[in-house]
Amino acid sequence: MEINTEISPELMFTESSIGKQNRYIENGVKIFFLIMTCLMILPLLLIVGYLIYKAFPVLSFEFLFTNPKDNMRAGGVWAPFLGTIYLVVVSLMVAAPIGVFAAVYLNEYARENWFTRIVNLAVVNLAGVPSIVHALFGVGAFVLFAGLGESILAASLTLAIMTLPVIIASTKEALNAVPMSFREACWNLGATRWQTIRRIVLPNSISGILTGVILQVSRAAGETAPIMFTGAVFYKAIAEGNVFAYNITDQCMALSLHLYTISTQVPDVSDVIPYGTAIVLVGSVLFVNAAAICVRVYLRTRKKW
Amino acid sequence: MNNYCIETEKLSLWYGDFQALIDVSVKIREGEITSLIGPSGCGKTTLLRCFNRVNERYGNVTTKGEIQILGKNIYDPDVSLLELRKTVGMVFQRPNPLPISVYDNILFGIRIHSQFRSLTRSQSDEIVEEALTSVFLWDDLKDKLKTKATSLQLEQQQKLCIARLLPLKPKVILMDEPCSALDAKGTQAVEELMSILEGSYTFLIVTHNMAQARRVSKECIYMFLGELIEHKDTQTLFESPEHEKTADYVQMRYG
Numbered sequence: 001m002e003i004n005t006e007i008s009p010e011l012m013f014t015e016s017s018i019g020k021q022n023r024y025i026e027n028g029v030k031i032f033f034l035i036m037t038c039l040m041i042l043p044l045l046l047i048v049g050y051l052i053y054k055a056f057p058v059l060s061f062e063f064l065f066t067n068p069k070d071n072m073r074a075g076g077v078w079a080p081f082l083g084t085i086y087l088v089v090v091s092l093m094v095a096a097p098i099g100v101f102a103a104v105y106l107n108e109y110a111r112e113n114w115f116t117r118i119v120n121l122a123v124v125n126l127a128g129v130p131s132i133v134h135a136l137f138g139v140g141a142f143v144l145f146a147g148l149g150e151s152i153l154a155a156s157l158t159l160a161i162m163t164l165p166v167i168i169a170s171t172k173e174a175l176n177a178v179p180m181s182f183r184e185a186c187w188n189l190g191a192t193r194w195q196t197i198r199r200i201v202l203p204n205s206i207s208g209i210l211t212g213v214i215l216q217v218s219r220a221a222g223e224t225a226p227i228m229f230t231g232a233v234f235y236k237a238i239a240e241g242n243v244f245a246y247n248i249t250d251q252c253m254a255l256s257l258h259l260y261t262i263s264t265q266v267p268d269v270s271d272v273i274p275y276g277t278a279i280v281l282v283g284s285v286l287f288v289n290a291a292a293i294c295v296r297v298y299l300r301t302r303k304k305w
Numbered sequence: 306m307n308n309y310c311i312e313t314e315k316l317s318l319w320y321g322d323f324q325a326l327i328d329v330s331v332k333i334r335e336g337e338i339t340s341l342i343g344p345s346g347c348g349k350t351t352l353l354r355c356f357n358r359v360n361e362r363y364g365n366v367t368t369k370g371e372i373q374i375l376g377k378n379i380y381d382p383d384v385s386l387l388e389l390r391k392t393v394g395m396v397f398q399r400p401n402p403l404p405i406s407v408y409d410n411i412l413f414g415i416r417i418h419s420q421f422r423s424l425t426r427s428q429s430d431e432i433v434e435e436a437l438t439s440v441f442l443w444d445d446l447k448d449k450l451k452t453k454a455t456s457l458q459l460e461q462q463q464k465l466c467i468a469r470l471l472p473l474k475p476k477v478i479l480m481d482e483p484c485s486a487l488d489a490k491g492t493q494a495v496e497e498l499m500s501i502l503e504g505s506y507t508f509l510i511v512t513h514n515m516a517q518a519r520r521v522s523k524e525c526i527y528m529f530l531g532e533l534i535e536h537k538d539t540q541t542l543f544e545s546p547e548h549e550k551t552a553d554y555v556q557m558r559y560g
Contacts, residue, residue, distance in 0.1 A: 111364045111365070112364060112365075181397065181399060181401040182401065182403055182404065184359075184397065184401065185397070185401040185402070185403055185466070186403070186413075186417075187359055187362055187390065188357065188359055188390055188394065188395040189390065189391070189394070189413060189414040189417065189469070189470070189473065190386075190387040190388065190389075190390035190391040190414065190417065190418060190473070191387075191413075191414075191417045192387065192417075195417045199413070199417075200403055200404070200405075204404060
């Protein structure tokens with residue numbers, strides 16, 4: 001194409017045909033991305049909206065705080081709700097410290113060599129192992145070999161093994177986001193690695209680390225496979241309203257498994273109960289995630305660079 | 306002023322298989338400013354980082370030869386790296402104040418080297434005032450001690466990074482292109498500061514700015530591809546360099 005060098009001043013800034021074409025493409029692409037974003041949000045809204053609509057008649061505090069009754073055709077979700085809380089809390093109490101401190105070691109202390117490369121590879125691959133495989137491992141290692149039997153402890157440890165690699169990966173990422181120059185400054189003042197970590201690296205990565213850990217709550221709460229052979233049961237009545245109703249050597253009910261059984265294994269369950277159970281599961285996960293966002297926002301206002 | 310502060314003897318350094326320093330033997334005078342010049346990748350920064358052994362934190366580094374600082378071989382087994390880094394401070398190319406308050410920045414070094422909570426409030430205040438005064442920041446920052454150091458102007462940040470070293474009573478201050486992120490006014494301020502502090506500390510400054518090397522340093526070292534080519538007093542090195550490579554570089558014929 002020829003470039004016209006003699007343009008009259010009035011026409012100098014008018015749109016050329018190429019410019020017009022670029023403008024159309026620009027607008028088209030923008031709208032395309034916007035549509036994709038809507039397509040992403042839409043299912044989420046539809047799912048939550050549909051769940052609330054279907055479960056509406058049963059939603060009450062009573063539903064949350066009473067055990068299932070009449071072969072699970074009536075009553076609430078207290079036993080599975082509390083069971084899920086136990087499983088999630090115990091598994092995170094195990095996975096979070098191990099995962100975070102391992103990530104600190106890998107990111108701050110370990111040098112790049114064959115050992116750390118293997119560890120990093122293992123972490124990535126473990127994160128991709130299907131949860132049913134973790135379940136089999138949990139049965140073998142915790143239920144049978146360690147002799148824990150089918151119990152909250154065995155199920156929680158299985159969930160912990162499952163969440164561990166993701167916690168390590170997200171913690172490493174958070175630590176990596178702290179600029180290297182801060183570490184250099186500390187080292188050159190004669191700080192040990194631990195002083196550097198304690199005073200500079202952790203305070204500046206704690207929000208990212210916490211977010212990564214809390215996001216694993218929803219994963220641990222939602223999984224069915226790892227717990228169904230290691231500690232979760234079909235039915236177990238517990239004291240209503242008592243948060244210490246389970247012992248960690250007991251078996252327990254869990255929301256995810258409960259939802260599965262009442263939707264597929266028990267005949268003649270009225271629709272509202274499975275939908276109510278789903279709402280409790282989704283609601284608690286959303287609640288925890290919302291809490292995570294609040295913590296993150298709070299910590300970020302204190303973030304120091 | 307005739308004592309040597311840093312002496313190296315046939316110092317070689319490898320990053321993995323790559324040899325970054327080749328038999329560098331140098332003597333640096335105590336209480337003076339010495340500049341290190343040379344094209345990028347010639348080993349200036351590497352040499353600088355040898356003097357507080359911080360190179361070793363970057364992994365896969367092999368060193369051979371000897372480095373003496375104030376008469377002590379820093380590779381002796383009884384040398385504590387943490388004490389060494391206290392005595393030999395470093396200032397970086399980009400100001401890197403820690404993401405904490407001005408006050409805590411100044412005290413960071415001394416706090417990590419003393420018993421937990423052993424500094425009293427009045428001692429701390431005194432240390433901060435003294436350090437900031439010696440870099441001429443006290444008047445600007447005395448009302449801003451609680452602000453985050455990362456929100457200061459770059460020039461103030463860099464001066465703060467120098468001030469941060471002083472409470473540790475360093476003997477040597479290594480500077481890795483301390484002015485390359487600063488504007489002309491900031492550069493001038495840092496240079497003036499160096500010449501005022503000269504005498505109390507031994508300065509070693511890496512710079513790409515030859516005018517700066519001429520302005521601030523008594524002695525100048527020219528390095529090329531890991532080797533020390535020439536070490537003379539600055540004026541002689543710039544006006545009548547002995548080696549052709551030095552002449553090419555200082556007269557900008559390099560390239």
